[in-house]
Amino acid sequence: MKNMKRPHFVGLIKKTGLAVIASTFLLAAPIAQADIKPAVVYDTAGKNDKSFNEAVYVNGVMKFMNDTGIAVTELEPTNEAMMEQSLKKFAQRGYSPVIAVGFTMANAVAAAAAEYPDTQFTIIDGVVDAPNVQNVLFKEHEGSFLVGIMAAMASNSGTVGFVGGMDIPLISRFECGYKQGVAHHDSSMNVLAQMTGSTPAAWGNPTKGGEITRSQVENGADVVYAAAGGTGIGVYQTAADMGVLAIGVDSNQNYMQPGTMLTSMYKKVGLAAYESFAAAADGSWAGGFKINGVAEDGVGAAMDEYNADLVSADMLAAVNAARAGIIDGSIVVHDYMSDNSCPL
Amino acid sequence: MTRERRLSWINGLLLPFLNVLTAFIATAIVFILIGVDPIKATKILIYGALGYDEGLGYTLYYATNFVFTGLAVAVAFHAGLFNIGGEGQAYVGGLGTALVALYLNPALSAWIVIPLAISGGLLFGALWAIIPAYLQAYRGSHIVITTIMFNFLASALMVYVLVNVLREVGEMSPESADFIKASWLPFVHDVFASFGYKIAKSPLNLSILVALFFSGLVWFFLWHTRWGFAIRAVGKSNDAAVYGGINPKKIIIITMCISGALAGLVGINELMGVQHRLFLNFNYGYGFGGIAVALMGRNHPVGILIAAFLFGILYQGGAELDFELQNVSRDIVVVMQGLVILFCGGLEYLYRPILIRFLAPIEATE
The missing domain is CATH 1.10.3470 (ABC transporter involved in vitamin B12 uptake, BtuC)
Incomplete structure (x- = not known):
C-alpha cells in the first residue's frame, strides 16, 4: 500500500507543485484563502502604455502580487486572434479570474466565457452579457463633471478646452460630463472640444495633443482637460509651456507638471482589477455589473500636495457640494452613452 | 550530377535551410542573453x-x-x-x-x-x-x-x-x-x-x-x-x-x-x-x-x-513562448521573426559564394 501511495503523492506534488509551495508560505499572509491562479490579458497597446493598461498593471497586478504574494500571469496579445486564444488558454489551464483590459476585448471575452462557463472573467470598460463575466464600468461623466466645475472656477478667460483621444462614445461621455460641469458653474462659458483621431493610435500621439492644446489656448482657453491616454503627456507639457492649467485623466497625474496641473479625473481601473482578484481570492467574486461612480469613489477629482496651491477653498467646497449632490441624486449628470447626445 | 542541377539544389534547398539555421542560432544567442534556455x-x-x-x-x-x-x-x-x-x-x-x-x-x-x-x-x-x-x-x-x-x-x-x-x-x-x-x-x-x-x-x-x-x-x-x-x-x-x-x-x-x-x-x-x-x-x-x-x-x-x-x-x-515563459515578451517574438526575415530575405545569398566554390565550382572547359 505504501508503495502505491508514494507515486501518487509525487504526482500530486508535481501537478500542484507551485500551488502547494505557495500556499505553505502564504498561510500567514493576510489574504491567503482559496488558491487562485489569476491572469490578466492586456489589450494590444501593451502593459507599458503610460495610460490605461499601465494603470491596471501598476495599481492592480503589481499591487496584488506585492500584497498577497500570489503570482499573476500576464499576456500582451499582438493581434485579434491572440486575444481569444490567450483567454481560452488561461481558462483551459485553470486560471481564474482572468481579467481582460479594455473594450476591444469584448468579443474575445464573450467567446471564451461561453466555452469555459466555470472560469471567472472580468472585463474592464467593456460589456459582455454572460453569467461568468464581471463587467467593470465607470461613470466617467460624473468624474468629468467635478473637474468641469473646477476648470470653470479656475478660468479667467471664460473659455476652457477639452482634448479627447479616440473619437468614440466613451470619450464623448467624458466630454459631455465636463461640459455639464462647466455649465453647472457658469452656463455662459465656452468649451472648445477636439478629438485627437479616430483610431487607437489617437491614444499615443502627444505631438498632436500638444498642437491641439496650442490652438485651443490661442483661441482663449486657459484650462485644458485631456481624456486621451498617452496623448495627454503632450497636452500637459504644452499647457505648462504656455502657462495655462491642465487636467489629467485615468490615474492621478498631478505630479507630471506640478504647478500647472489643476487636478486629475481619476478612474480607478487598477483598483478595480485589484478588487476583482481579491474578491476571487475570498470567494465573493460575482458576475454582472460593477459600476463605479462618484458614490463608489471609482471616479473623482484628485487632490494632493502637487495641486494644493491651485485649488482654492471655494473650489473645494463647490466640488464637495457637487459630489454630495450627485450621491444624493439632486444633481443628475447626463450620460452621453445612454442616448448618444449631449443636451446642455 | 551536372553543375546546373547542383546549383538548383543549392539555391532551392541548401541555401534556405542554412539561412533558417543561422537565424535560429542568432535567436538562440538572444535567448541566452535574456536568460532563457534556448533548448527549452x-x-x-x-x-x-x-x-x-x-x-x-x-x-x-x-x-x-x-x-x-x-x-x-x-x-x-x-x-x-x-x-x-x-x-x-x-x-x-x-x-x-x-x-x-x-x-x-x-x-x-x-x-x-x-x-x-x-x-x-x-x-x-x-x-x-x-x-x-x-x-x-x-x-x-x-x-x-x-x-x-x-x-x-x-x-x-x-x-x-x-x-x-x-x-x-x-x-x-x-x-x-x-x-x-x-x-x-x-x-x-x-x-x-x-x-x-x-x-x-x-x-x-x-x-x-x-x-x-x-x-x-x-x-x-x-x-x-x-x-x-x-x-x-x-x-x-x-x-x-x-x-x-x-x-x-x-x-x-x-x-x-x-x-x-x-x-x-x-x-x-x-x-x-x-x-x-x-x-x-x-x-x-x-x-x-x-x-x-x-x-x-x-x-x-x-x-x-x-x-x-x-x-x-x-x-x-512565438505566441506560445510568450504565454509559457514570463520573461519572453511579445517583443522578443518579433525579434525572432525579424531575424528569420533578415537571414532569409536580406542576407539570402550570404552563403552562396562559399557553397558554389565547394559544391559546384566552375569546371574548366576543355
Whole structure:
C-alpha cells in the first residue's frame, strides 16, 4: 500500500507543485484563502502604455502580487486572434479570474466565457452579457463633471478646452460630463472640444495633443482637460509651456507638471482589477455589473500636495457640494452613452 | 550530377535551410542573453506549434494568410515587379469581402454568398493594385514607391470607412456589424465533427483549401498558360519580351491585378473564416511577411507553402513562448521573426559564394 501511495503523492506534488509551495508560505499572509491562479490579458497597446493598461498593471497586478504574494500571469496579445486564444488558454489551464483590459476585448471575452462557463472573467470598460463575466464600468461623466466645475472656477478667460483621444462614445461621455460641469458653474462659458483621431493610435500621439492644446489656448482657453491616454503627456507639457492649467485623466497625474496641473479625473481601473482578484481570492467574486461612480469613489477629482496651491477653498467646497449632490441624486449628470447626445 | 542541377539544389534547398539555421542560432544567442534556455524555448515553440491539434490548427491558420500574401508577392516577382503593397491590398480586399458579406440578402444560400464574397476580396485587392500598376506601366513611377504609399492610403481609407460608414451606433471599436451567417466559412473542427471526428477548436477554417487551390492555380497559370509565359518573359528580359511580341505595359497591369487579388484573399481567412466582422488592422504584418515568404519559397508555390508553414510555426510558437515563459515578451517574438526575415530575405545569398566554390565550382572547359 505504501508503495502505491508514494507515486501518487509525487504526482500530486508535481501537478500542484507551485500551488502547494505557495500556499505553505502564504498561510500567514493576510489574504491567503482559496488558491487562485489569476491572469490578466492586456489589450494590444501593451502593459507599458503610460495610460490605461499601465494603470491596471501598476495599481492592480503589481499591487496584488506585492500584497498577497500570489503570482499573476500576464499576456500582451499582438493581434485579434491572440486575444481569444490567450483567454481560452488561461481558462483551459485553470486560471481564474482572468481579467481582460479594455473594450476591444469584448468579443474575445464573450467567446471564451461561453466555452469555459466555470472560469471567472472580468472585463474592464467593456460589456459582455454572460453569467461568468464581471463587467467593470465607470461613470466617467460624473468624474468629468467635478473637474468641469473646477476648470470653470479656475478660468479667467471664460473659455476652457477639452482634448479627447479616440473619437468614440466613451470619450464623448467624458466630454459631455465636463461640459455639464462647466455649465453647472457658469452656463455662459465656452468649451472648445477636439478629438485627437479616430483610431487607437489617437491614444499615443502627444505631438498632436500638444498642437491641439496650442490652438485651443490661442483661441482663449486657459484650462485644458485631456481624456486621451498617452496623448495627454503632450497636452500637459504644452499647457505648462504656455502657462495655462491642465487636467489629467485615468490615474492621478498631478505630479507630471506640478504647478500647472489643476487636478486629475481619476478612474480607478487598477483598483478595480485589484478588487476583482481579491474578491476571487475570498470567494465573493460575482458576475454582472460593477459600476463605479462618484458614490463608489471609482471616479473623482484628485487632490494632493502637487495641486494644493491651485485649488482654492471655494473650489473645494463647490466640488464637495457637487459630489454630495450627485450621491444624493439632486444633481443628475447626463450620460452621453445612454442616448448618444449631449443636451446642455 | 551536372553543375546546373547542383546549383538548383543549392539555391532551392541548401541555401534556405542554412539561412533558417543561422537565424535560429542568432535567436538562440538572444535567448541566452535574456536568460532563457534556448533548448527549452525551442521545445516550447515546436510543441506549441505542432505538438497538439489546437496548436497545429493555429499554425495552419496563420500559414494560410502567408500563403495568400506569399503568392501575391511571387507572381509580381516573376514579372520583375516588387509589390510591397500586399499589406494595403489585403486590407482593401477585406473591405470587398466585407461589403458582400454584410449586405447580401441573408436568406441566400452559402453556396452563392461564399463565392461572391471571395470574388469581392479578389476584385477589391486587384483594384487597389491597378493604380500603382498603371503608374508604373504608363507613367514610369516606380512600383516600390507607389505600392508602399498605397499601404498608407489603404490604412487611411479603412479608418474612414470603419469609423464613419460601417461602425454601428453606440459601438466603441471601429468595427462593422457581424457578417451574415451564410458567408461564414466553416471551421475545420466543425467539418471534422460532422464526420464524427473530434478535434480541438482552433481558428483554422476552410480557407486553407482556398489557399491550396490558389497555389495550384498560380503554378498552372505561371508555367502552363500564355499569360504566365508572357509574365515570366517580361520579368527575365523586357527587351526580349517586346521582340517576342509581348506588350510589357499590358503585362504589368495584368500581373499587378493578379498579385493584388491574391493578397486580397487574406480577408477570406481572417474575416469570413474567423472574426466574421470587419475591424481595424486585421491584415497586420501579413503583407510584409509575404515578402519574406516569397523570397524564402523562391517564388514557387511549393516553396511558398513550405515557407508559409514555417512562418505559421513562428507566429503560433512565438505566441506560445510568450504565454509559457514570463520573461519572453511579445517583443522578443518579433525579434525572432525579424531575424528569420533578415537571414532569409536580406542576407539570402550570404552563403552562396562559399557553397558554389565547394559544391559546384566552375569546371574548366576543355
